[in-house]
Amino acid sequence: MRRIISGSIVSYSQYGHLKIPKEVKTKCPMCTKNGRFTLKVNYQANRVGLFSEGICSECKELSSFVIMFTDYLGNTSEQAELYIYDQRHPLQQIENDTVIPDDLIRAYRSAINVQQSKDNSATAVMSKRVLEGVIKHFQSEPKQGNHLAEQLEQLPKHVDFTKPIVTLSQMVKPGSHLNKILELEHELDEDMAELLVDLLGGLMEYLYILPSKMETIHQQMNQRF
Incomplete structure (x- = not known):
């Protein structure tokens, strides 16, 4: 997570009694060029912040932002603070993590490769294998016959x-x-x-980025069906 200074905020919009960033100019985490981003608020994570997204004017890639209403002590700020999430190298981070099982890393890498190759059926197959690998890692003996959803619902008992x-x-x-x-x-x-x-970046990702991203993807998938 990288904080965007107020001088990089081009314009604001009104959100209740607060002014929140609407357009910013900053270094894009995808192409590393200074691009303009028009922020679209997708989902209110909780009372202290919003999850947002914006497309870089230079490379047209999507980046994630967090708009914070309060500081770490819980005090409401007069002006919201803005952070951008750098998600350029998730595979590299996963491959360097010694806790993640090798077979799960291989399955995730394969899912990325087949998706980039536009093999949609193989992407679905490998995505399911990744989810099953996560369940297997945390549940040494998943109950046979249980649906994938039921097995995922059991994860909080093991994690x-x-x-x-x-x-x-x-x-x-x-x-x-x-x-x-x-x-x-x-x-x-x-x-x-x-x-x-x-x-702080890890905390933002855990509390805001992941929950908001899951919600946004869920909504986007529902719109497709």
Whole structure:
């Protein structure tokens, strides 16, 4: 996630009592050129922010944005803050993750390859294989005969989806090194600053990008049928 400074915001629109960015000029995460993006709000993630998308004027590729209403303390800002999500290399990130099983990585890579080859039937087959691979990884013995939807519904029993937030709460508890940095009691060096921004990006992705992206894709698929 990269914060877009107010000087890069070309125009605003009204959202309730708040002004939110409507058009921005910034470096595109897809083509790396400075392009213009007209933002379209797709889905309200929750009270503190909106999920948005915009097409780069240079490469015509779609990028994701998060419009934040509040800061990390929950205080409402007079002006919403804007962040852009860099999603150029998801495959590289997945391939470098040692936790993801090799067979699941191979299935995901195959799904990308057949989709890029315009083999739609093979894309459907490999997509199902990826979903089945995820279930198999977290459920050592998935119940035979259960529909894919039923197996996915069981995932929360095997995966602690609250763990990232619990970990963050432990990191910022009173007296912790990170808490002292946030309260300006300790100086923040360059390496720690990079880690902190990386942490914020992961948090934005977990709380806003993923839920909003799932909702948007769901809506888009429903419109096609």
